[in-house]
Amino acid sequence: xxxxxxxxxGVLKGNLRSLAKAITLVESRSPDHSLAATxxxxxxxxxxxxxxxxxxxxxxxxxxxxxxxxxGLHLTGQGHKVAVLAVDPSSxxxxxxxxxxKTRMEELSRDINAFIRPSPAGDTLxxxxxxxxxxxxxxxxxxxxxxxxxxxxVGQSEITVASMVDMFLLLQLPGAGDELQGIKxxxxxxxxxxxxxxxxGDNRPRADLARQQYENALHMMAPKSGNWIVPVLLCxxxxxxxxxTVWEKVVAFKEAMQxxxxxxxxxxxxxSDWMWTLLMDDLKDYFMRDRQIEALLxxxxxxxxxxxxxxxxxARRLLETFKKIxx
Numbered sequence: 552x553x554x555x556x557x558x559x560x561g562v563l564k565g566n567l568r569s570l571a572k573a574i575t576l577v578e579s580r581s582p583d584h585s586l587a588a589t590x591x592x593x594x595x596x597x598x599x600x601x602x603x604x605x606x607x608x609x610x611x612x613x614x615x616x617x618x619x620x621x622x623g624l625h626l627t628g629q630g631h632k633v634a635v636l637a638v639d640p641s642s643x644x645x646x647x648x649x650x651x652x653k654t655r656m657e658e659l660s661r662d663i664n665a666f667i668r669p670s671p672a673g674d675t676l677x678x679x680x681x682x683x684x685x686x687x688x689x690x691x692x693x694x695x696x697x698x699x700x701x702x703x704x705v706g707q708s709e710i711t712v713a714s715m716v717d718m719f720l721l722l723q724l725p726g727a728g729d730e731l732q733g734i735k736x737x738x739x740x741x742x743x744x745x746x747x748x749x750x751x752g753d754n755r756p757r758a759d760l761a762r763q764q765y766e767n768a769l770h771m772m773a774p775k776s777g778n779w780i781v782p783v784l785l786c787x788x789x790x791x792x793x794x795x796t797v798w799e800k801v802v803a804f805k806e807a808m809q810x811x812x813x814x815x816x817x818x819x820x821x822x823s824d825w826m827w828t829l830l831m832d833d834l835k836d837y838f839m840r841d842r843q844i845e846a847l848l849x850x851x852x853x854x855x856x857x858x859x860x861x862x863x864x865x866a867r868r869l870l871e872t873f874k875k876i877x878x
Contacts, residue, residue, distance in 0.1 A: 553576070553584075553587045555587055555590050555591050555594065556594070557569075558572050558573050558576070558591060559573075559591055559594040559595055559692075562595060562689060562692050562693045563595070563598060563692060563693070565693050565694050567666070570666065570689065570690070570693050573591060573595075573689045574668060574682075574686050574689055576588050576591060577591070577592065577682045577685040577686065577689065578682045578686070582836075582840075588685070592685055592688060592689075595688060595689060595692035596688065596692075598691070598692040599687075599688040599689075599691040599692045600688070600691060600818075601691055601696065602634075602687075602690070602691045602695055602696045602697055602698045603696065603697050603698070603717055603718070603801065603805055604687060604698045604700070604715070604716040604717045604718070605697065605698065605699050605700070605716055605717065605718050605719075605720060605801065606699075606700045606702065606709075606712040606713055606715070606716035606718070606719040606720065607619060607699060607700070607701050607702070607719075607720045607722065608701075608702040608708070608709045608712065608719070608720075608721055608722070608738070609721060609722030609723065609748075610722075610723070610724065612724070613722045613723060613724050613748055613749075614722070614748045614749060614788050614789070615701055615722055616637075616655040616656055616701075617748075617788040617789055618722060618746070618748055618786070618788035619635055619637075619656065619659075619699055619701060620655075620656040620658060620659040620788075621788040621789075621791050621794050622699070622788075622794055622797065622798065623635060623656070623659045623662070623665050623699070624658065624659055624662065624791075625791070625794045625795065625798060626697055626798065627659075627662050627664040627665055630664075631664070631696055631697050632664045632665070632666075632694055632695045632696055632697070633659075633662075633664065633665045633666070633695060633697045633698075633699065634665075634666045634667075634668070634687075634690035634693075634695035634697070634698050634699070635656065635659070635665070635666070635667045635668070635699045635701065636668050636683055636686055636687065636690075636698065636699070636700045636701070637667065637668070637669050637701040666690065666693075666695060668686065668690075683700060683712075683715065684715050684825055687700070687715070698716075700712050700715070700716055709721075709738050709741060710738075710741060713741040714821060714824060715821060715825070717805065717808070717814065717817070717818070718743045718744070718801060718804050718805070719741055719742055719743050719744075720742070720743065720744050720745075720746055720797075721738060721739070721742040721744070721745050721746070722746050722747075722748050723745060723746070723747050723748070723761065723765070724747070724748065724749060724761075725747055725749055725750055725754040725755075725757040725758035725761050726754075726757035726758075726760070726761055739768065739769070739772065740772060740775060741775070742775075742781060743775065743779065743781060743804060744781060744782055744783075744784060744797070744800055744801075744804070745765050745769075745781065745782070745783045745784070746783075746784045746785075746786055746797060747761050747762055747765070747783065747784070747785050747786070748786055748787070748788055749787060749788075749789070750785035750786060750787055750792075750793070751787035751789070751790055751792065755785075758785050759785070762783045762784075762785060765783045766783050769781050769783070776808075776813060778807050778808065778810075778811040778813055779804060779807055779808070782800055784796055784797055784800065838873060841873065841876065843872065843876055844869060844872065844873055844876070847868075847869065847872055848869065851865045851868060851869055852865070
């Protein structure tokens with residue numbers, strides 16, 4: 552039997568074993584664990600919501616892990632407690648994932664004020680783990696005041712992560728050029744700060760040029776917020792240069808958003824969107840778990856595949872059958 556109160560009490564005391572148990576519980580797709588996870592989150596909710604939530608994305612090879620480790624060590628050195636939720640790419644064939652984040656952030660993983668949780672993305676849209684939001688709440692209740700969510704950096708993952716954090720950082724490589732032409736406008740539009748990493752040595756002139764090009768591109772786009780001008784920063788995560796400036800911008804962003812009221816308004820909207828996302832996910836699971844629907848689905852799908860039925864007609868048939876079963 553799952554002892555919810557004991558787990559919650561351990562989380563609030565910062566016990567790592569309890570923290571891991573709590574996260575495992577909310578990540579479980581077992582229907583038997585759903586009610587227990589909800590009860591646990593309800594108990595922890597009053598002690599959550601106090602952290603700064605930061606999303607980080609970037610192209611492959613930009614040095615996300617090195618940047619996160621450098622930023623994390625800078626923050627723990629200032630007395631912060633940092634939780635890193637790194638969403639790993641999962642195989643769509645086997646469902647496996649490469650949980651290598653603790654290896655890639657070896658120094659940070661040994662820091663007693665840091666917690667790294669690799670989480671397989673599974674089949675969730677954009678490669679973002681379905682329960683990342685709940686995991687953030689649990690980490691906040693455990694006393695972590697900075698939550699970093701790393702995306703896999705593909706598809707819609709950036710958009711999804713941006714919808715659950717307070718601030719979104721986009722990492723880029725020096726030498727914009729053709730890369731700037733190819734960057735997705737949608738990703739630029741959701742960035743609160745653009746950071747050009749690896750701006751050291753021979754890369755520095757190219758990094759300076761890239762900054763100028765990104766700043767020019769941002770001037771041609773409608774501002775994301777009337778209370779914040781998106782900065783373009785240079786840093787070398789490998790050499791721990793410019794990391795302090797990045798954090799200063801994070802603090803300045805939070806202060807500007809709180810002063811304008813945009814910070815709380817954004818979180819309120821995120822909570823509402825979160826509720827609808829969970830509701831739609833649960834309705835889909837409820838629908839798909841019905842035995843009669845499961846049996847009919849194979850027939851209907853085969854009809855659509857062979858061109859014997861239109862997708863719209865097939866969908867209507869499934870829904871009408873479901874309504875008859877339940878009503």
